[in-house]
Amino acid sequence: MAEIKLLICSDLHVSNSANETVEVASFVDVLKPNEGPLHDLKDFLYQNNLTCDFLVCPGDLGDAADPDSIRFGWKELADIGGICGASVLATAGNHDLDSERLYDKADCKGVLQGLSPQFPVLEQSLWDQYWARHYCIFKRSGIRFVLLNSCGFHESSGESAYGRLSDKTLNDLKNDLLSESCDINVLVCHHPPQGQSEGKQGDGDYIKNGDELIHILDHGNYGDWLVIYGHKHFAKLQYSRGSANSPILLSSGSASAYPFGDYGKDGKNQIHFVTLLVDDFNENGLLGTIESYEWDKVNGWLPSVAEGGLPDICGFGHRPQIRVLCRQIADAFGESDVFLNLSVLIEKFPMLRYLDPIVRKKLEYNLRHVHGIAYHGAKQRFRKI
Numbered sequence: 001m002a003e004i005k006l007l008i009c010s011d012l013h014v015s016n017s018a019n020e021t022v023e024v025a026s027f028v029d030v031l032k033p034n035e036g037p038l039h040d041l042k043d044f045l046y047q048n049n050l051t052c053d054f055l056v057c058p059g060d061l062g063d064a065a066d067p068d069s070i071r072f073g074w075k076e077l078a079d080i081g082g083i084c085g086a087s088v089l090a091t092a093g094n095h096d097l098d099s100e101r102l103y104d105k106a107d108c109k110g111v112l113q114g115l116s117p118q119f120p121v122l123e124q125s126l127w128d129q130y131w132a133r134h135y136c137i138f139k140r141s142g143i144r145f146v147l148l149n150s151c152g153f154h155e156s157s158g159e160s161a162y163g164r165l166s167d168k169t170l171n172d173l174k175n176d177l178l179s180e181s182c183d184i185n186v187l188v189c190h191h192p193p194q195g196q197s198e199g200k201q202g203d204g205d206y207i208k209n210g211d212e213l214i215h216i217l218d219h220g221n222y223g224d225w226l227v228i229y230g231h232k233h234f235a236k237l238q239y240s241r242g243s244a245n246s247p248i249l250l251s252s253g254s255a256s257a258y259p260f261g262d263y264g265k266d267g268k269n270q271i272h273f274v275t276l277l278v279d280d281f282n283e284n285g286l287l288g289t290i291e292s293y294e295w296d297k298v299n300g301w302l303p304s305v306a307e308g309g310l311p312d313i314c315g316f317g318h319r320p321q322i323r324v325l326c327r328q329i330a331d332a333f334g335e336s337d338v339f340l341n342l343s344v345l346i347e348k349f350p351m352l353r354y355l356d357p358i359v360r361k362k363l364e365y366n367l368r369h370v371h372g373i374a375y376h377g378a379k380q381r382f383r384k385i
Contacts, residue, residue, distance in 0.1 A: 004142070005054075005273060005274070006053065006054045006186070006274040007056065007080075007272070007274075008058070008228060008250070008274060009271050010254060011058075011093065011231065011257050012026065012060060012073045012076070012255055012257070013069075013095060013254065014026055014029070014062050014063060014076075015030070015063050015069060016029070016030040016069045018068075019068075019069075022063065022064040025063045025258055026257050027256050028076075028256045030069055033072070037269055037301075038256055041255070041301060042076075042083055044293075044300060044301040045080065050084055050273075051085045051086070052086045055084065055086040055087070055088045055089070056188055057077055057090040057230075058093070058188050058189065058229050058230035058231075058252055059093025059094070059095075059096060059151070059189075059231065060093030060095040061077070061090075061093070061095075062095060062096060067108070067111045070096055070112065070115070071111070074119060078117055087140070089120060089145065089147060090120040090147070091147050091188050091189055093151065093190040094191075096108070096112055097109060097151055113131060120136075121138075123138070126138055130149060133172055135147060135148045135149060137173070137176050139180075142278050144182035144186070144223070145187075146185070146188070148165070148187055149190075150163030150164065150189045150190050151191075163189070163190060163231075164208040164209065165210070165213060167209070170212055170213060170216065177216075177220065177222045181221070181223065182222070183224065183281045183286075184224060184278065184281060185217075185222065186225075186227075187217070187225060187247075188228050189228075190231050192205070192206045192249075193214050193227060193229065193240070194211060194241060194249070196232055196236070205231065214242060218242035218245070218246045225247035226250060226286065226288070227250065228250045228252060228274075230252050230254070232251050233257055233259070234251055234253065234267075234309075235253035235268075235272070236250075237250055237290065237310060237314065237316060238356070248286065250274070250316075252270075252272060253270030254269055256295075268294045268308050270304060273291040273293075274288055274289075275288055275289045275291075276288045284317065284318070285317060286316075287315070287317035287318065288315065289313060289314070289315045290314050292304040292309065311357060314355070314360065316356050320359070322363055325349070326367050327371075328349065329349070329373070330367070330371040330373060332348055333382075337384070339381050340381060341381045342375075342380040345382065367382070368385070372384060
C-alpha cells in the first residue's frame with residue numbers, strides 16, 4: 001500500500017537569551033544549541049532510524065521576530081529534514097514577522113526571504129508565488145500541497161492578533177484549484193481556519209475569511225483535504241464545520257515552546273508523524289494515521305501518553321455510525337469469548353485504524369454502557385464486563 005509520511009514540527013519559538021527586549025519563551029535557545037527538544041529530536045530520529053517524505057513547519061520558527069532565532073530555527077529544521085530524508089515545507093507565523101512593531105530597523109520579512117535554504121520552499125517559482133500571492137500550490141508524490149500565508153497582513157497596523165486572507169487571495173486560490181484536479185490535498189497555514197478556544201486562550205485568533213476558505217475546500221470538486229496549522233500550541237484533530245466530507249483539521253502541538261499554563265496536561269510539547277494512504281482513495285477517500293511523540297527534559301522524546309494532546313497513535317478519515325460499529329464489535333465476540341485483542345478486531349474491521357480520538361472515546365463509552373464491553377488500553381484488548 002503506497003503511503004506518504006509527513007513529520008509536523010510546529011511553533012519552535014526559538015529564543016535568543018542575548019536579546020533582552022523579549023522574554024525567553026522556548027526550551028530551545030540560540031546560545032544553547034546542544035540542548036533542548038530540537039537537539040534531542042535529531043538524536044531521536046537518528047537512533048530510531050525514523051524517516052519521512054516531508055518535514056512540515058506551520059510557522060513560528062523564532063520568537064518575537066528575533067532574526068537570529070528565526071535563522072537558527074530554520075537551520076535546525078534543515079538539519080532535521082536531512083536526518084530523516086525529507087523535503088522541508090513551511091509557512092510564516094506571526095512570530096516570524098514583526099507583528100508587534102518591536103524593531104525599528106530590522107526587515108523581518110526580509111530575514112525570512114533571505115533564509116538558506118529558501119523559505120518556505122526551495123523552488124524559485126514557488127517561492128515567488130508564495131511571497132507575491134500569499135500562497136503557493138504544487139504537486140508532489142501524488143499529493144497537492146498549498147502553503148498559505150495567513151500572516152500576509154501582519155505588516156499592517158492592527159492585524160497582529162489574527163490571520164487574514166483577502167477576497168482576492170481566496171479567488172485566486174479557487175481558480176488555481178480548478179485548473180488541475182487532485183484527490184489528496186494538504187493545506188498548511190499558521191492560524192486556525194476556524195475558531196478554536198481551549199484553556200482560556202480565546203478563539204479570536206483564527207483566519208479572517210477562514211470559514212470561506214473551508215467552504216471552498218469543502219464544496220468545490222477539489223478532492224479531499226487535510227488542513228495542518230499551528231499557533232495554538234494545542235494538539236487537536238477534528239473535522240471542520242461543513243458537509244459529511246468536510247476537511248480534516250490538524251492543530252499541531254508546539255515542538256519546543258514553553259507550554260501555556262492554562263492548558264494543564266494538554267500543554268505538552270509534541271511532534272506528529274502523519275501517514276497518508278495514497279492508493280486507497282478511490283475506495284475509502286482520504287485516510288491516514290497520526291503517531292505523536294512528546295518531550296520532557298528527563299526522558300527526551302517518547303510516544304505520547306494517553307492524557308493530554310494527541311495520543312501515541314490515532315487516525316482520521318473514517319466517519320462511522322458509532323452505534324452500528326459498536327454492534328458489529330459486540331457481535332464479533334463469541335459466546336465463550338471473554339477477551340478480544342485489538343489486533344484481532346482490526347483484522348475484522350480494518351477501518352478501526354482510522355478513527356479520530358473523539359470518535360474512539362465515543363466508541364469506548366458506547367461499548368461499555370450499551371454492550372457491557374470495556375477497552376483496556378494498556379493491554380490493547382476488549383473485555384466483557
